[in-house]
Amino acid sequence: MSTVERWGLHELTWSGPSDGTPFADVTLRVAYRFRNRVVTVDGFYDGDGVYRARFMPDSEGRWEYVTSSSAPELDGHRGSFECTPPGPGNHGPVGVHGTHHFAYADGTRYDCVGTTCYHWTYESKEIQELTLASLRTAPFDKVRMCLLPTEGMRPDRLPFAGATPGEVDVEVFDPAFFRHFESRVADLLELGVQADLILFHPYDRGVWGFDRMTPAQDEAFLRYVVARLAAYRNVWWSLSNEYDFNHEKTIADWDRLLQQVQRFDPYQRLRSIHNGTKMYEVFSPYDFGKPWITHQSVQHWDGAEVAAWRSCPKPVVIDEIGYEGNAGRRWGNLTADELVHRFWQGMSLGGYVGHGESFVDREIRAWISIGGRLYGESSARIAFLRDVFAGLPRRADGDVDPEHCVLHYLGDRQPSAVDLDLPPGNPYHFDLIDTVAMTITALTSYSGSCRIPLPARPYLALRGTR
Amino acid sequence: MTQVERWGLLELQVDGPVGVDFHHDHDGAYVESFPDGGRWLVRFMPSLEGTWHYKLADEAHSFTCTHSTTRGPVRPAGTELRRADGTSYHPLTTTWFGTEENWSEACRALAASPFDRVRLRVPQRLAQLDQQVQDLLAVDMAAEIVIPDDRFVPELVNRLAAYRNVTWCLEPTADLRSRAEQIAELDSGRHLVSAHATNDAGVPWLTHLSVPLENLRGVSALRRDYRKPVLVDACGYEGNGSTPETSLTPQEMLTRIWEGTVRGAHVAHGEWYVDGEDGPWSGGGLRPVGVVAQRLRLLREVLDELPDGVQPVDDYRDAPTLAVPGSYYLQYLGEHQFPDRTFNLPAGTYQVEVLDVWNHSVRRTHETVTDSLTVRLPGTQYQAIQIRRTS
Numbered sequence: 001m002s003t004v005e006r007w008g009l010h011e012l013t014w015s016g017p018s019d020g021t022p023f024a025d026v027t028l029r030v031a032y033r034f035r036n037r038v039v040t041v042d043g044f045y046d047g048d049g050v051y052r053a054r055f056m057p058d059s060e061g062r063w064e065y066v067t068s069s070s071a072p073e074l075d076g077h078r079g080s081f082e083c084t085p086p087g088p089g090n091h092g093p094v095g096v097h098g099t100h101h102f103a104y105a106d107g108t109r110y111d112c113v114g115t116t117c118y119h120w121t122y123e124s125k126e127i128q129e130l131t132l133a134s135l136r137t138a139p140f141d142k143v144r145m146c147l148l149p150t151e152g153m154r155p156d157r158l159p160f161a162g163a164t165p166g167e168v169d170v171e172v173f174d175p176a177f178f179r180h181f182e183s184r185v186a187d188l189l190e191l192g193v194q195a196d197l198i199l200f201h202p203y204d205r206g207v208w209g210f211d212r213m214t215p216a217q218d219e220a221f222l223r224y225v226v227a228r229l230a231a232y233r234n235v236w237w238s239l240s241n242e243y244d245f246n247h248e249k250t251i252a253d254w255d256r257l258l259q260q261v262q263r264f265d266p267y268q269r270l271r272s273i274h275n276g277t278k279m280y281e282v283f284s285p286y287d288f289g290k291p292w293i294t295h296q297s298v299q300h301w302d303g304a305e306v307a308a309w310r311s312c313p314k315p316v317v318i319d320e321i322g323y324e325g326n327a328g329r330r331w332g333n334l335t336a337d338e339l340v341h342r343f344w345q346g347m348s349l350g351g352y353v354g355h356g357e358s359f360v361d362r363e364i365r366a367w368i369s370i371g372g373r374l375y376g377e378s379s380a381r382i383a384f385l386r387d388v389f390a391g392l393p394r395r396a397d398g399d400v401d402p403e404h405c406v407l408h409y410l411g412d413r414q415p416s417a418v419d420l421d422l423p424p425g426n427p428y429h430f431d432l433i434d435t436v437a438m439t440i441t442a443l444t445s446y447s448g449s450c451r452i453p454l455p456a457r458p459y460l461a462l463r464g465t466r
Numbered sequence: 467m468t469q470v471e472r473w474g475l476l477e478l479q480v481d482g483p484v485g486v487d488f489h490h491d492h493d494g495a496y497v498e499s500f501p502d503g504g505r506w507l508v509r510f511m512p513s514l515e516g517t518w519h520y521k522l523a524d525e526a527h528s529f530t531c532t533h534s535t536t537r538g539p540v541r542p543a544g545t546e547l548r549r550a551d552g553t554s555y556h557p558l559t560t561t562w563f564g565t566e567e568n569w570s571e572a573c574r575a576l577a578a579s580p581f582d583r584v585r586l587r588v589p590q591r592l593a594q595l596d597q598q599v600q601d602l603l604a605v606d607m608a609a610e611i612v613i614p615d616d617r618f619v620p621e622l623v624n625r626l627a628a629y630r631n632v633t634w635c636l637e638p639t640a641d642l643r644s645r646a647e648q649i650a651e652l653d654s655g656r657h658l659v660s661a662h663a664t665n666d667a668g669v670p671w672l673t674h675l676s677v678p679l680e681n682l683r684g685v686s687a688l689r690r691d692y693r694k695p696v697l698v699d700a701c702g703y704e705g706n707g708s709t710p711e712t713s714l715t716p717q718e719m720l721t722r723i724w725e726g727t728v729r730g731a732h733v734a735h736g737e738w739y740v741d742g743e744d745g746p747w748s749g750g751g752l753r754p755v756g757v758v759a760q761r762l763r764l765l766r767e768v769l770d771e772l773p774d775g776v777q778p779v780d781d782y783r784d785a786p787t788l789a790v791p792g793s794y795y796l797q798y799l800g801e802h803q804f805p806d807r808t809f810n811l812p813a814g815t816y817q818v819e820v821l822d823v824w825n826h827s828v829r830r831t832h833e834t835v836t837d838s839l840t841v842r843l844p845g846t847q848y849q850a851i852q853i854r855r856t857s
Contacts, residue, residue, distance in 0.1 A: 033494070034651065035496035035651045035652070036495055036496055036650060036651055036652065036653050036654050036656060037647060037650035037651040038650070038656070039670070040670075059651075064494060255691070259668065259691055259692070259693075262668045262669075263668065263670075263693065265670075266670055268643075268669055268670070291665050291666035291667070291668060292666070292668055
């Protein structure tokens with residue numbers, strides 16, 4: 001009997017009809033059964049008369065499946081496989097842990113330190129390989145990446161058939177595009193990196209027309225994408241980047257599209273939608289309280305806002321907080337000091353922050369658009385930050401445990417001392433963390449109301465543990 | 467060979483805790499044993515006719531599943547509920563959260579009521595719940611088992627899953643997913659699973675919505691957003707309790723149930739008159755003493771006669787309407803005192819009924835229609851119009 005490890009990928013392949021438009025004409029569903037629990041997934045047409053179904057088993061033991069299809073040759077296929085224990089490094093998919101945090105399915109904490117490479121899969125093979133090599137040593141465990149090209153791009157292949165604006169058939173998908181895209185999602189999985197897939201974006205402006213498809217076309221697209229990609233355990237859904245910059249769609253449209261993704265997705269991958277911003281005049285995040293949203297994917301340039309957003313009982317991820325670089329736009333020309341400062345600010349308040357780089361005068365322009373090489377200084381400091389946060393004592397709900405740990409990030413100020421009022425009980429052993437020099441220096445112990453002297457320079461943090 | 471009818475009950479005595487795989491050419495199921503007094507039992511409800519095979523202590527066994535004399539358990543089908551044989555299902559539910567001593571009298575009251583489904587809370591002794599479910603099965607009623615926490619789950623499901631008349635309703639907790647999936651794993655009857663008042667009913671491990679809802683107009687948005695069957699577990703209680711929820715007038719209670727029903731939901735009844743010697747019906751009293759339980763007989767008759775495929779339609783925005791367009795309409799006018807209502811209908815003849823929901827009266831006429839029909843109304847509250855094409 002064939003075997004698949006827990007949270008691995010089981011794929012089935014059949015031959016079926018290739019005439020007409022199989023994407024629209026043929027329905028294929030596969031019901032997988034473990035004991036009495038049934039998980040039903042959509043199969044999909046992969047071109048040339050080939051149909052596939054992908055499935056991620058989540059329980060060890062025997063799974064049986066049976067197909068149902070509008071095409072007789074795809075209907076009633078049965079089989080089984082054995083789901084084995086997960087292999088090394090396989091912690092399962094990431095889900096919400098407690099209220100404001102994340103964990104893998106096996107309980108391991110997920111750090112959630114993401115970055116952005118919007119269109120890296122559209123680049124040359126060399127740049128794609130370079131991006132993967134960069135990610136291999138970078139501290140990032142999530143990449144935000146787009147499925148659809150922008151108005152200015154002229155790639156050879158798209159999710160849809162055709163590659164010339166005005167001549168694309170949005171009701172016919174390009175399986176070869178998806179096969180390549182999926183291989184890159186699988187590459188990220190191999191690196192232990194989550195693929196935060198951005199399904200729509202507003203940077204089309206009608207050139208391709210993907211920002212203004214009909215509701216039926218949107219639904220068919222989402223159904224096809226979910227059928228192909230949901231079984232990869234590192235997939236997250238971001239319904240749109242800067243959703244509010246797309247004036248062709250309303251909140252009611254986004255509600256419906258999010259609900260559709262929820263309905264199509266048998267695993268309930270993490271699901272959100274990311275707002276645009278015209279700092280500081282416009283800030284209109286989607287209502288993250290809506291039930292089909294799993295976490296708050298925010299664009300905002302102030303990490304201190306995390307405290308307010310935690311009133312919504314879902315994890316806060318500031319996926320865009322500004323980028324390190326020297327671009328001609330204000331979102332892309334922060335110093336490393338400033339970007340890393342924002343990381344510390346947001347994360348010490350119990351949120352998560354995403355990285356990006358936008359250097360426009362280097363060999364490869366620019367990480368947030370195409371990946372390639374990291375030129376900035378922030379990623380090394382973020383690696384340091386990630387280690388610090390991963391090591392903090394936490395309560396069962398994922399929040400830092402104040403009984404055992406206090407963390408004070410002192411920001412861009414330069415105090416000569418701070419006064420702390422520590423929880424009663426045993427003293428805390430303090431360390432001074434220099435977030436720029438990436439050093440941790442042991443101080444002494446303090447308890448109760450105390451004054452801790454400091455070297456009077458910015459970007460320091462105090463960590464007390466007991 | 468042993469014979470069990472389709473959706474009937476096979477019960478086997480086994481040596482202890484075991485998991486048994488049942489196989490059929492076109493289906494399979496897994497059943498775990500449960501302790502019952504001094505013995506261990508396995509219960510299984512076959513879903514298909516034909517030969518079923520299973521192994522006990524390495525010995526092969528089989529039995530024959532014969533033609534059903536019932537319509538089987540309930541399954542979700544889009545936004546509807548259907549019986550496993552494909553026929554439509556329009557339950558009328560009441561709530562009885564009582565204890566053992568009042569059960570036999572309450573069960574007699576249920577059998578004589580317009581209700582065919584009751585929400586039950588898990589009592590201390592699961593054997594008692596078992597008896598309640600059997601008693602209900604005997605009078606062709608369904609039991610919704612409200613499961614407060616996971617203390618009961620393996621035994622509860624192993625014991626009751628083979629009864630075709632059960633559904634599961636979880637109280638939402640942080641580990642809702644794993645609890646719902648555990649039930650699905652053990653539940654060889656593949657019964658409905660919901661979570662009362664969960665903040666996300668869209669997840670695939672919940673078959674339908676179980677909602678508390680006081681404004682029943684909200685049903686339409688829930689059906690649109692979730693595309694699942696909507697069961698309103700609690701819209702309030704007719705009674706004279708000390709809270710706003712337990713002191714609804716009978717008129718208000720009745721109109722809520724009609725409003726939600728005609729918007730495509732299944733709305734549960736509840737009653738909370740505190741002055742009877744046995745306490746409120748929904749708290750475990752001996753019998754419903756209110757007005758609504760009686761007046762729902764009219765709704766019961768309407769539900770029994772609903773044509774297959776009836777759905778809420780948007781054509782009449784100012785009044786909820788169920789229809790099979792062109793052949794059947796059921797419109798509910800609630801607290802509004804319309805003088806008349808006009809329907810655009812295909813040419814034909816129709817039976818037209820004006821139902822006075824509150825006074826439990828029906829005025830029936832037969833009308834020949836060329837393109838539209840205006841139905842005169844008494845100009846009072848709580849009227850419904852039912853139109854059925856006759857030719």
